[in-house]
Amino acid sequence: MEDVADLRRFNRYFTRRIGVLDDHYLGQDRPLGEARLLFEIGDGVSLRELRTRLGLDAGYLSRLARALEAQGMVRVGVPPHDNRLRIVEPTPAGRVEVEEQNRRADALAAGLLQALTPDQRAELTGALATAERLLRLAGITVEVVDGAAPDARACLDAYAADIDARFPEGFDASDLVGPEEVSGEAGAFLVAYEGGGDGVEGPGARPVGCGALRRLEPGVGEIRHVWVHRDARRLGLARRLLAGLEDAARARGLDVVRLDTHRTLTEAQAMYRACGYTEIPAYVDHVYAHHWFEKRLTDGPAS
Amino acid sequence: MEDVADLRRFNRYFTRRIGVLDDHYLGQDRPLGEARLLFEIGDGVSLRELRTRLGLDAGYLSRLARALEAQGMVRVGVPPHDNRLRIVEPTPAGRVEVEEQNRRADALAAGLLQALTPDQRAELTGALATAERLLRLAGITVEVVDGAAPDARACLDAYAADIDARFPEGFDASDLVGPEEVSGEAGAFLVAYEGGGDGVEGPGARPVGCGALRRLEPGVGEIRHVWVHRDARRLGLARRLLAGLEDAARARGLDVVRLDTHRTLTEAQAMYRACGYTEIPAYVDHVYAHHWFEKRLTDGPAS
DNA sequence: ATAGTTCTTTGACTAAAGTCAAAGAACTAT
DNA sequence: ATAGTTCTTTGACTTTAGTCAAAGAACTAT
Structure with a gap:
């Protein structure tokens, strides 16, 4: 558990050094x-x-909101569609104040970086980007959900919209798997959730990716619809989903998984190769398939 | 100022994600x-x-301390040497409580890392270590102080103790530069301060490195006693000090700086080479010198 | 011995942050 | 239309966090 100690160490250092300051300087007047x-x-x-x-x-x-309103920082209004709700918007004065907050925080950060050379700054921001990427990935949980669950359908809709924009010929959503194909013993549907602001399970969690597994023929499964939300790309989430689908396949006694992919999705193809998939001849023929891959699951330390 | 934005972005993400949680879970009962x-x-x-x-x-x-005492978490006592002071020590119950805090924070951190593979964890801790290193370096300021200042002498004492332990033949402190050699126009003495917990100038700042420049002969300066505290090594501070000394030399109209170094200090030699110093024949002969270096300061964008 | 300084304690406050419950208006599903 | 739910507001609190000044005990330097 060396990693745990490292993370806590960094956390202690960082919050002492920066986090606290930021807060402290942020609201000097209120x-x-x-x-x-x-x-x-x-x-x-x-x-x-x-x-x-x-x-x-x-x-x-x-009360907080009304206090800000009384100070002329925000306007509180009622949205047209629901009169119970209140929407809070900044007034010009409020925007100025936020700008001021931002300027202070910027100045603080700039002062902090001032002593570093451009190379060192680049190294720092690179390291921070890496850390953020991995922390985000760590905060994403992959869950098995019913193929008919609202989150599942929402992901498939987003997936369909994405590839419809991407394929030159567009994409017809009727080609998506049906809920019954990916539920229970027949298959599986995974949804990746990115936690709310605090990183634990909570109301803020939102779906940021999905993947489906269905039974193709005895002993052979097919992986479909591996999708990652635009905001969650380049984190390594697709690999996680893929691994999760392979686990689901193993758990259902499948030895082999196959998948097909469109010619335009070159990064996906590279990822499949990197994850141990090998290209095979067409095992099925349909409009959006130009490359077919397969992976044996029985090798290695399978259960 | 892309860097500034990056730093603030990370700060926002990180404190939301981890810092806040840590605090929140830390003291659940009090x-x-x-x-x-x-x-x-x-x-x-x-x-x-x-x-x-x-x-x-x-x-x-x-009041806080007395409250903890009343709850049996600490004992408040008087140290033998000064009856005004109070020393606070944890009772066994207090230790248990701190242990519990630590366990919670560890569990939290572990849960956070749980979803990552060992490779990803290693990548994360590497990135965090890099970030911490650079942030620490950024928080260190280098100042010109009088050669006779207490901080200057304290650094030189620490330097002497370090190399006395390191040189097989020991080190005689009478070989250190005198205050008058490194003050005013004659030379310069730099001390590096690492800021207090909050990273700004304050009472917590402590000296963590030094370096001296003295006039050797017309147009030629000598750099001596570049030292970095054990706790502040591997941050890149020696280079900062060196650059600062070179600036001081330029400001005094010196075109060339020289220095000598002991055969055992191989990292130092590598650093001098990397900083543009070239090895030269002995320009002076004394017990602790085995390698001599020189750098011209007039090339490049000198003022 | 004395004056000045350091350190802690106490009293008397204040502001901020937050909790809880009740109530009313507005929506949703049946 | 009715019952149940959601969302905001208000009143009445509590706790936490902190400030300021005065006072007393203990130290230090002269």
């Missing part, structure tokens, strides 16, 4: 709660959204 | 202030030390 809220409001959100995002008490939040 | 204090107490410190380290109000701190 209470931290208000300053943070004003910052979170951005270009306008509903109180409801803020409440779940920040985990604040409804009463407390209401 | 107020954060108390929990943090108990944690900071460690194996026992004086209130005075805590006050400067945490920047707390004396009255507030006194």
Whole structure:
């Protein structure tokens, strides 16, 4: 558990060094709660959204928002479609204040980096980018859900929209797997969830990827619809999904998985190869398939 | 200022994701202030030390400590040498509580890393180590001080002790530069300070390195006693000091700087070479010198 | 011995942050 | 239309975190 100690060590150092400062300087003229809220409001959100995002008490939040309104920092309005809700928007004065917050934070960060050479800065931002990428990946959980679950269908819709935009010939959504093909013993449907702001399971978790496994013929499964949300790409999530689907295949007694892919999806093809898939002749023929891959699952330390 | 944005971005993500959680879970049973204090107490410190380290109000701190005492978490005693001071030590119950805090934080960190493969964890800890190294380096300021200043002498003492332990023949401190050689126009003495916990100038700053420049002959300077504290090595600080000394030499109209080094200090030799120094014949002869280096300062974009 | 300084304690406050419950308006599903 | 749910507001609190000043005990330097 060396890693754990390293992470905690960094956390201690970093929050001492930067996190605390940031907060402290951020709201010099007003209470931290208000300053943070004003910052979170951005270009306008509903109180409801803020409440779940920040985990604040409804009463407390209401008062904070009204206090900001009284100071002329925000306008509180009612959205057209639901009169229970309140949407909070910054006034010009509020925007100025946020700008000021940002300038202060920028100045602080700039002062912090000042002593470094351009090379060192580049190294630092590279390291931070790597760390963020891996921390994000670590915060994503992959779960088996029913093929008919709303999250599953939402992912497939997003997938269909993505590739419809990408394939020159477009994509017809009727080619998607049906819920019954990927449920229970017949197959599996995985959804990747990126946790809310705090990284633990909670109301903020949203689907950022999916993948389906269905039975093709005895002992042979087919992997379909491996998709990762635009915001969650380049984290290594597709590999995680793929590995999860392979596990599901093994658990269902399948020795081989196959998949096909479109000629335009070259990164996907490279990934399949890197994950141990080998190209094979067409095992099925349909419009969007130009390359076919296969992987034996029985080799290696399979259960 | 792309770097600044990157740093702030990471800061936002990281504190949201980890920092906040850590704090929140740390003190589930008691107020954060108390929990943090108990944690900071460690194996026992004086209130005075805590006050400067945490920047707390004396009255507030006194009450916090007494509250912990009333709960049986700490014992407050008087040190033998000064009856004004109070030293706070954890009781067995207090230690158990800190252990519990640590277990929680460890579990949290472990849960966070759980989804990563060993390779990914190694990549993450590597990136965090790099980031920490560069952030520390960024938090170190190099200042010109008088050669007779207490910090200067303290650094030279530490330097002498270090190389005395390192040279097979030991080191005689009478070989150190005198204060007058490195002050004003005659030369320069640089001290590197690592800021306190918060990274800004403050009471916590402590000297972690030094370097001296003296005039050797017209137009030629000599760099001596470049030293970095054990805790601040491998950050790239020696290079910073060297660059600072070269600037000081340029500012004094010197075109060339020389230095000598002991045969055992191979990393130093490698660093000098990497910084543009070339080995030359002995320009002076004394016991601890086995390699001599020189660098012209007039090339490049000198002022 | 004395004056000045350091350190802690105590009293008297304040502001911020947050909790809980009740109530009312507005929506949704049946 | 009715019952149940969602969302915000308000009132009445509590706890936490912190500030400031005065005072007293203990030290240090002269």
